[in-house]
Amino acid sequence: MTDRAGVYARIIELIEPLNAKKVPLTETTTFAGDMEMDSLTVMDLVASMEDEWDILIPLNMLPDLETIGQVADAVHGLVAKKG
Amino acid sequence: MPNLPVTDLLSKFDPLIAEHAGLLSSGIRDPFGIVMDKVLSPTEAIIKGQHTILLGTYNYMGMTFDPDVVAAGQAAIRDYGAGTTGSRVLNGTYQTHKECEAALMDFYGMSHAMVFSTGYQANLGMVSTLAGKGDFIILDADSHASIYDGCKMSNADIVRFRHNDAADLEKRLKRLPADAGKLVVLEGVYSMLGDIAPLPELVAIAKAHGAMVLVDEAHGMGFFGPNGRGVYEEQGVADDVDFVVGTFSKSVGTVGGFCVSNHPKFEILRLVCRPYTFTASLPPAVVASAATSIRKLMTAHDKRARLWEATRRLHGGLKARGFRLATQTPESAIVSVLMPDQETTALMWSTLINLGVYVNMSRPPATPAGVFLLRCSICALHSDAQIDTVLGRFEQAAQMCGLALHEMA
Ligand SMILES: Cc1ncc(COP(=O)(O)O)c(C=O)c1O
Numbered sequence: 259m260t261d262r263a264g265v266y267a268r269i270i271e272l273i274e275p276l277n278a279k280k281v282p283l284t285e286t287t288t289f290a291g292d293m294e295m296d297s298l299t300v301m302d303l304v305a306s307m308e309d310e311w312d313i314l315i316p317l318n319m320l321p322d323l324e325t326i327g328q329v330a331d332a333v334h335g336l337v338a339k340k341g
Numbered sequence: 342m343p344n345l346p347v348t349d350l351l352s353k354f355d356p357l358i359a360e361h362a363g364l365l366s367s368g369i370r371d372p373f374g375i376v377m378d379k380v381l382s383p384t385e386a387i388i389k390g391q392h393t394i395l396l397g398t399y400n401y402m403g404m405t406f407d408p409d410v411v412a413a414g415q416a417a418i419r420d421y422g423a424g425t426t427g428s429r430v431l432n433g434t435y436q437t438h439k440e441c442e443a444a445l446m447d448f449y450g451m452s453h454a455m456v457f458s459t460g461y462q463a464n465l466g467m468v469s470t471l472a473g474k475g476d477f478i479i480l481d482a483d484s485h486a487s488i489y490d491g492c493k494m495s496n497a498d499i500v501r502f503r504h505n506d507a508a509d510l511e512k513r514l515k516r517l518p519a520d521a522g523k524l525v526v527l528e529g530v531y532s533m534l535g536d537i538a539p540l541p542e543l544v545a546i547a548k549a550h551g552a553m554v555l556v557d558e559a560h561g562m563g564f565f566g567p568n569g570r571g572v573y574e575e576q577g578v579a580d581d582v583d584f585v586v587g588t589f590s591k592s593v594g595t596v597g598g599f600c601v602s603n604h605p606k607f608e609i610l611r612l613v614c615r616p617y618t619f620t621a622s623l624p625p626a627v628v629a630s631a632a633t634s635i636r637k638l639m640t641a642h643d644k645r646a647r648l649w650e651a652t653r654r655l656h657g658g659l660k661a662r663g664f665r666l667a668t669q670t671p672e673s674a675i676v677s678v679l680m681p682d683q684e685t686t687a688l689m690w691s692t693l694i695n696l697g698v699y700v701n702m703s704r705p706p707a708t709p710a711g712v713f714l715l716r717c718s719i720c721a722l723h724s725d726a727q728i729d730t731v732l733g734r735f736e737q738a739a740q741m742c743g744l745a746l747h748e749m750a
Contacts, residue, residue, distance in 0.1 A: 296705070296706060297706065298705070298706055298709070298710075298711075301482065301501055304501075305501070305503070308513070308516075309512070312516065313516070314498075314500065314513075314516045314517065316477075316498035316499050316500060317492070317499040317500070317501060318492075318493075318497075318498060318499050
């Protein structure tokens with residue numbers, strides 16, 4: 259499950275329980291804007307993705323990751339780099 | 342050319358403005374708009390004409406009105422003037438500032454001390470300066486805003502671990518490059534829930550992974566450990582802590598912040614730490630009061646004992662009355678009462694202030710895990726009678742607000 263599609267699918271599963279407003283989740287859904295996720299929830303989500311793939315997503319990367327698609331790209335890149 | 346219409350930069354706060362207005366429209370007092378008309382002592386003030394017991398000031402050791410502390414400030418303002426009008430590294434270091442740093446070195450038994458204008462700036466400066474590009478800062482998820490802001494200001498990569506969770510810290514440290522610079526940032530006491538850190542476990546893991554350790558003892562100074570240095574002293578990890586950050590705005594009873602360390606290259610930080618360099622130094626009266634207070638805290642054994650006694654009385658009393666508390670036992674001099682939701686918290690807070698008891702109201706995002714709290718901080722000068730009065734008023738307020746109290750198990 260480390261190809262882009264697999265990563266994306268798993269990220270959707272991880273977000274689902276935190277999607278309090280039940281907005282449709284797509285590549286372009288934004289965390290702050292569409293889902294209205296607060297920063298603490300975002301940080302908890304980051305921790306669960308780190309543990310899922312045993313990677314490191316520094317918090318200072320977060321401002322550049324606004325959509326689910328961008329997060330999937332970043333995670334996929336980090337997983338690939340890990341080898 | 343006509344001017345373009347202005348985009349109001351404050352409109353992003355409209356939701357918060359509406360929420361605050363909604364809160365006040367229910368008739369409650371503004372929890373963030375308290376004005377102390379008169380301060381009678383470290384434990385009592387007049388608020389809106391009403392005599393009020395202060396139970397949310399972090400004035401743990403009651404030093405604000407200590408006669409020696411006040412006299413030292415008065416002498417310094419007379420002899421050195423009202424302010425320094427300058428940075429610590431230019432014209433803003435007086436004899437008083439050096440004496441204050443000497444008091445800190447004696448208090449902590451360390452070879453270096455740097456005094457900042459606030460504790461917020463001490464964390465901002467230390468965290469952002471110690472860890473630079475290519476380094477890692479590993480911080481507890483429940484860290485104080487000043488630590489998070491220090492992370493934002495640094496060029497390091499920021500890694501957060503689950504609150505007080507040694508296994509989670511280890512898991513995250515293992516993912517970092519072995520040869521990278523690492524700073525693990527911890528607090529002795531976490532001020533929202535009043536819980537303390539398991540420092541021996543956390544510090545041992547940090548050291549095993551080659552990290553330097555900074556501990557913020559803002560809420561531990563004065564009454565933890567044989568010399569009152571903080572939780573890190575009480576738990577016996579002093580030898581493995583590289584930097585201790587603290588504040589004068591709690592036990593010391595005035596304002597200011599500091600970092601102490603035995604690191605041989607510590608003094609260079611005065612030239613490279615921007616929140617130290619690019620701001621005016623504390624007024625002479627403040628540092629003179631702080632120095633006197635710190636020296637008195639070194640031997641304040643009776644006050645320490647009294648603080649713990651009063652804390653146990655409040656914690657036990659609230660628990661016995663069926664309030665739900667954030668810690669099962671009193672771990673620090675902060676006793677946090679768990680509330681069910683925003684409305685009840687605000688109503689309880691407002692009822693308490695009307696009954697003449699001031700506590701802190703805390704809500705997300707300042708609190709972890711979305712909890713709502715009424716936070717009490719105890720002072721060594723609170724009498725048993727005051728604590729008992731507070732307990733009675735808490736019970737009365739709960740009744741008036743329809744807050745369900747729990748049967749003791
Ligand atoms: C844990 C912690 N660190 C630092 C600070 C900042 O202290 P100061 O009030 O001196 O800016 C505080 C208090 O607000 C705090 O609770």
